[in-house]
Structures are given as structure tokens and as C-alpha cells.
Amino acid sequence: MSITQQYLLDSYRAAQHDERTPPAPGRQDWQVLREIRDYGRFRAVVEERPARGRVRAAVARLIRGSVARTPRPHH
Numbered sequence: 648m649s650i651t652q653q654y655l656l657d658s659y660r661a662a663q664h665d666e667r668t669p670p671a672p673g674r675q676d677w678q679v680l681r682e683i684r685d686y687g688r689f690r691a692v693v694e695e696r697p698a699r700g701r702v703r704a705a706v707a708r709l710i711r712g713s714v715a716r717t718p719r720p721h722h
Contacts, residue, residue: 651672
């Protein structure tokens, strides 16, 4: 059963029992991502690590490393 089918079934059941319908799938994805980010920052502070820029710095290191290792085409 897909997410959409499950949502429709849950909405139908809620309507039959005069209850609130559940939120549409994907409606709260950004909020969840923000909460995960905030939790990561909180854990960093509690563990006395830098709270900002860790992911960006890691991606930058990966990009710099992959660019340095890629062979240049010979003309």
C-alpha cells in the first residue's frame, strides 16, 4: 500500500468516526528536518563541539579532495 492509499484510507476512517483527518503526507517534512538540525546543534553544544558549519565544512573537504584527485584531461 502506498503512502497516498494509506492516507486516503485513514481519511475515510476518520470521516466515518467524525474525527479529524490526518495531515497530508509530506506536509510536515521541512519541520521535521529543521527539528533534526536543531537537535544536532543542541547535541554539539552539550558535547562541547562547534555547533555550526560542520556539515558544510565536511562537504567542502570532500569536494576539495575529489577535485584534487581527479586527473586533468591532456590536450
